[in-house]
Amino acid sequence: MLEISGLRKSFDGFVATSDVSLSVARGEIAAVIGPNGAGKSTLFNLITGHIRPDVGTVHLEGRDITGAAPHAICRMGMGRSFQRANIFPKLTVFENVQAALIAHRRAATDLWSASRDIFRDETHMLLASLGLGPQAEVTGGTLSYGNQKQLELGIALAGEPKILLLDEPTAGMSSVETAETIGLLQRIASERELTLLFTEHDMDVVFAIAHKIAVLHQGRIIAVGRPDEVRADPEVRRVYLGEQHA
Amino acid sequence: MTTRLPRTIPWMTIAFAVALFIPILGTRFYTSVATDVLILGLFATSLNLLLGTTGLVSFGHAAYFAIGAYVCAIAMKTFEVPFLLALPLAGIAAASAALVFGYFCVRLTKIYFAMLTLAFAQIVWAICFKWNDVTGGEQGFNNVPYPDLAWMEVLPGLSRMRVGELYFYVTLVVVCLCLYVMRRITNSPFGRILTTIRENPERAEFVGIDVRRFELAAFVIAGLFAGLAGALFGIFNRGVFPDFGYWAKSAEVLIMVILGGMGQFFGPLVGAFTLVVLNQQITSYTEYWPLVLGLLLIVLLYAFPAGLLGTIADLVKSLRGRRDA
Numbered sequence: 001m002l003e004i005s006g007l008r009k010s011f012d013g014f015v016a017t018s019d020v021s022l023s024v025a026r027g028e029i030a031a032v033i034g035p036n037g038a039g040k041s042t043l044f045n046l047i048t049g050h051i052r053p054d055v056g057t058v059h060l061e062g063r064d065i066t067g068a069a070p071h072a073i074c075r076m077g078m079g080r081s082f083q084r085a086n087i088f089p090k091l092t093v094f095e096n097v098q099a100a101l102i103a104h105r106r107a108a109t110d111l112w113s114a115s116r117d118i119f120r121d122e123t124h125m126l127l128a129s130l131g132l133g134p135q136a137e138v139t140g141g142t143l144s145y146g147n148q149k150q151l152e153l154g155i156a157l158a159g160e161p162k163i164l165l166l167d168e169p170t171a172g173m174s175s176v177e178t179a180e181t182i183g184l185l186q187r188i189a190s191e192r193e194l195t196l197l198f199t200e201h202d203m204d205v206v207f208a209i210a211h212k213i214a215v216l217h218q219g220r221i222i223a224v225g226r227p228d229e230v231r232a233d234p235e236v237r238r239v240y241l242g243e244q245h246a
Numbered sequence: 247m248t249t250r251l252p253r254t255i256p257w258m259t260i261a262f263a264v265a266l267f268i269p270i271l272g273t274r275f276y277t278s279v280a281t282d283v284l285i286l287g288l289f290a291t292s293l294n295l296l297l298g299t300t301g302l303v304s305f306g307h308a309a310y311f312a313i314g315a316y317v318c319a320i321a322m323k324t325f326e327v328p329f330l331l332a333l334p335l336a337g338i339a340a341a342s343a344a345l346v347f348g349y350f351c352v353r354l355t356k357i358y359f360a361m362l363t364l365a366f367a368q369i370v371w372a373i374c375f376k377w378n379d380v381t382g383g384e385q386g387f388n389n390v391p392y393p394d395l396a397w398m399e400v401l402p403g404l405s406r407m408r409v410g411e412l413y414f415y416v417t418l419v420v421v422c423l424c425l426y427v428m429r430r431i432t433n434s435p436f437g438r439i440l441t442t443i444r445e446n447p448e449r450a451e452f453v454g455i456d457v458r459r460f461e462l463a464a465f466v467i468a469g470l471f472a473g474l475a476g477a478l479f480g481i482f483n484r485g486v487f488p489d490f491g492y493w494a495k496s497a498e499v500l501i502m503v504i505l506g507g508m509g510q511f512f513g514p515l516v517g518a519f520t521l522v523v524l525n526q527q528i529t530s531y532t533e534y535w536p537l538v539l540g541l542l543l544i545v546l547l548y549a550f551p552a553g554l555l556g557t558i559a560d561l562v563k564s565l566r567g568r569r570d571a
Contacts, residue, residue, distance in 0.1 A: 072456075108455065110435045115434055
């Protein structure tokens with residue numbers, strides 16, 4: 001599904017990622033973990049086209065997407081959520097998701113129809129599946145933080161992605177919201193046969209849902225494998241897990 | 247309380263109907279002010295497509311107004327092109343210029359975008375100012391002919407009207423058509439995408455929107471309608487001057503939009519009305535009108551941060567909310 005090989009990116013001499021290779025199979029739930037500054041966000045930005053790698057390639061379903069524009073990569077079936085909830089704050093919850101549907105279904109060049117009722121049923125169905133049905137007419141920016149992240153997930157799902165990249169999907173959430181979000185992610189991934197690649201700080205979340213974990217440290221991948229393999233890896237224990245799971 | 251106001255009042259139809267009677271009931275002065283308001287309202291509304299809808303701050307929107315004005319005036323006077331052809335020609339010329347300038351502008355963001363729009367507008371102004379043979383240079387392009395409106399006299403009620411009054415009706419129809427089209431565009435799926443760019447360009451990019459391309463499309467559409475407004479204004483003013491493209495003109499239209507309320511489709515029209523009327527009233531009392539106008543604007547902007555129409559809309563909304571509760 002997603003094939004990353006030899007990605008390297010440096011900013012003014014600082015090497016943010018170095019020789020990062022990772023493959024994610026269809027239907028897999030993969031996590032990238034690592035301490036702050038390990039290069040997780042840079043890696044995501046390299047995959048989604050927000051920054052260009054110096055060296056290396058990214059393939060999505062066999063197509064080379066290295067250096068393509070974000071909107072083009074999105075159109076090829078990649079959805080993304082950002083670390084801080086990234087929605088359209090002054091639009092209603094309904095309009096947020098509807099706009100994503102308009103973009104995805106190529107209705108965006110329609111200058112003449114009324115946008116009010118376009119994709120109304122699909123939008124409401126998607127909102128209902130996220131548990132945001134009752135808040136459809138609420139302004140997005142006034143939602144609680146957890147709900148905003150759910151809304152962002154809705155925006156990403158409206159694009160009917162094959163693979164979804166989630167940058168810290170539970171960051172800033174209360175433990176209740178975190179549990180809800182995990183349940184939601186697992187349900188949606190299995191319903192839609194989604195491939196997931198996510199970064200996360202909360203190790204409980206990672207070990208609860210990931211099939212595969214890659215550990216990033218100072219821009220390099222130091223271990224990849226099943227959760228139990230990674231947990232047992234001495235190098236990983238030393239640089240990372242040891243700090244929390246001593 | 248059993249009385250209920252209808253949810254939607256057809257303001258546009260009411261305003262249109264009232265406007266039809268201005269030349270009949272009012273003086274020549276009122277007709278002239280109304281024409282001025284209509285044209286500048288169209289100009290301001292075209293800017294709001296960028297400012298309020300797409301979130302792009304243009305400091306050089308007057309460039310397209312000036313291009314439209316010069317193209318229409320030169321076509322009609324120098325080449326004797328009929329108005330019905332000169333008007334769309336002016337729109338196309340302004341839109342083409344917006345396409346070229348916009349191509350570079352949308353590559354920049356925020357203040358850099360604004361500065362580049364200003365730079366292009368100053369180039370347009372300089373060309374109009376210096377190209378004596380075509381534009382009349384500093385002296386302006388004078389004695390722009392009115393369109394041939396004699397045919398309108400067969401219409402009921404218009405038989406003994408002056409050409410300036412007939413031209414008001416022409417302006418009214420053209421402006422209303424343009425506003426209708428812009429309103430459709432604002433409320434279309436395309437318009438919704440423009441609002442997502444205003445709200446969050448990064449996210450818009452990652453729902454699959456080519457943000458630059460959509461910004462450019464908005465820029466061209468805004469340029470088109472600014473050009474049509476300029477064309478109408480050149481004829482109304484009986485002359486076109488380099489000042490039409492000067493930065494002060496761009497600032498004036500920006501003030502109209504903010505004063506009226508950029509969150510409302512008809513806000514810029516209200517802003518144009520307010521500014522034109524204030525201008526007229528204050529000028530008749532004191533020669534220091536820019537000073538008075540400036541003070542008044544500061545007060546208005548502090549008192550109505552959402553703009554005049556925006557504040558009224560918020561008020562109506564909260565009143566309705568209370569009644570429904």
